[in-house]
Amino acid sequence: MTTLVLDGAHLADGLPIRIVVDGSQITAITEASSKREMPTGARLLDASGLIASPGFIDLQVNGAAGHDITSDPSAMWEIGEALARHGVTSFLATIVSSPPGVVDAALDAWRTAPAARGAVPIGLHLEGPFLAPSRAGAHNPENLRLPDQEESAGWSRAAGARIVTLAPELPGALDLVKGLSARGVLVAIGHTDADAATGRAAIDAGARYATHLLNAMPKLDGRAPGLAAALLADDRVTIGLIADGIHVAPEMLDTVRRTAGPGRLSLVSDAIAGLDLPPGRVRLGDVDVVVGPEGARLADGRLAGAIAGLDVGLRTLVAATGCERAEAVAAVTSTPATLLGLDDGRGRLEVGGRADITLLTPELDVAATFVAGELAWGADPSRWGG
Numbered sequence: 001m002t003t004l005v006l007d008g009a010h011l012a013d014g015l016p017i018r019i020v021v022d023g024s025q026i027t028a029i030t031e032a033s034s035k036r037e038m039p040t041g042a043r044l045l046d047a048s049g050l051i052a053s054p055g056f057i058d059l060q061v062n063g064a065a066g067h068d069i070t071s072d073p074s075a076m077w078e079i080g081e082a083l084a085r086h087g088v089t090s091f092l093a094t095i096v097s098s099p100p101g102v103v104d105a106a107l108d109a110w111r112t113a114p115a116a117r118g119a120v121p122i123g124l125h126l127e128g129p130f131l132a133p134s135r136a137g138a139h140n141p142e143n144l145r146l147p148d149q150e151e152s153a154g155w156s157r158a159a160g161a162r163i164v165t166l167a168p169e170l171p172g173a174l175d176l177v178k179g180l181s182a183r184g185v186l187v188a189i190g191h192t193d194a195d196a197a198t199g200r201a202a203i204d205a206g207a208r209y210a211t212h213l214l215n216a217m218p219k220l221d222g223r224a225p226g227l228a229a230a231l232l233a234d235d236r237v238t239i240g241l242i243a244d245g246i247h248v249a250p251e252m253l254d255t256v257r258r259t260a261g262p263g264r265l266s267l268v269s270d271a272i273a274g275l276d277l278p279p280g281r282v283r284l285g286d287v288d289v290v291v292g293p294e295g296a297r298l299a300d301g302r303l304a305g306a307i308a309g310l311d312v313g314l315r316t317l318v319a320a321t322g323c324e325r326a327e328a329v330a331a332v333t334s335t336p337a338t339l340l341g342l343d344d345g346r347g348r349l350e351v352g353g354r355a356d357i358t359l360l361t362p363e364l365d366v367a368a369t370f371v372a373g374e375l376a377w378g379a380d381p382s383r384w385g386g
Contacts, residue, residue: 008048012326024372055089055356063273070285073109080118084376086309089356097128097143123162131191132167138304157184167192168202181206196230243313250320272305
């Protein structure tokens with residue numbers, strides 16, 4: 001087992017550090033110094049000028065590089081390299097509304113856990129099928145149905161279901177929120193026409209996440225603030241947001257960020273199979289999507305997921321809001337890690353933690369991504385001067 005030393009990178013808050021990695025674990029974090037004694041046999045990589053970040057965690061990935069996870073759940077194990085080039089080291093494989101049986105097949109595919117290259121799926125985000133028909137978005141309306149305790153009986157954190165997005169106004173939804181929460185599933189509010197009172201009732205029942213706020217839900221209104229305002233106002237709720245420059249206007253990004261406050265904003269990519277592909281047609285579940293200059297859209301022009309990686313969201317957030325880089329990095333690292341209750345070091349750089357590390361340029365482009373101590377994407381590290 002070779003010891004890896006990343007020396008000279010700065011944390012997002014500006015502190016220069018040296019990170020020592022043995023196998024899949026961070027074993028030391030010290031002040032950067034080329035004069036500090038090196039572990040015997042260690043490989044030194046000079047990361048001067050780069051920013052050291054925890055590996056990114058994406059809570060909503062539908063697919064990438066031509067693979068759609070709902071159509072082929074085993075594809076969740078094939079898209080890791082594509083996600084790693086965007087700084088992602090862990091993600092939730094997202095299943096959109098689909099016929100009965102698809103979720104069970106996806107949970108089975110996740111449990112097979114073959115050797116993965118690059119980013120690792122740490123569970124599933126079930127976006128549907130218990131969504132409001134009026135807010136279906138790119139979900140096939142034929143696959144939407146009312147909350148069903150029997151259908152969802154096997155959905156638990158232990159089984160791999162980490163997030164379930166539902167519309168709380170549907171009959172039986174609040175009881176389902178309570179049941180899922182009791183099984184360790186994070187319940188999210190999304191694709192909904194709920195009003196503020198129903199949203200608050202869902203939060204009281206255990207919902208703790210807003211799926212892509214301001215999309216597929218009633219808009220903010222000065223006289224009737226509604227659901228979005230209720231979600232933003234409640235400190236128990238973490239706010240999911242697609243910051244690809246298309247789904248949410250820059251001014252609204254800044255408004256949401258300022259209103260939510262530190263530690264409550266979680267950027268997601270909502271990436272579909274068209275990520276890293278040229279313009280053309282791809283699938284999202286059983287729906288055709290056209291990928292072009294204005295994003296991913298259905299034939300009628302409605303948005304259908306996104307084609308920008310999580311790194312784009314990071315850069316967009318900083319550009320749109322002027323926030324500090326450390327705050328933006330938290331929105332793709334520590335905040336989603338805390339939300340999911342991850343306790344193995346994901347989302348943080350800490351001694352004893354998993355060595356998921358993303359190195360960024362000062363412009364927040366991804367220079368290299370390490371997953372469990374292994375280089376998953378990036379230029380030949382020897383070019384860094386090690």
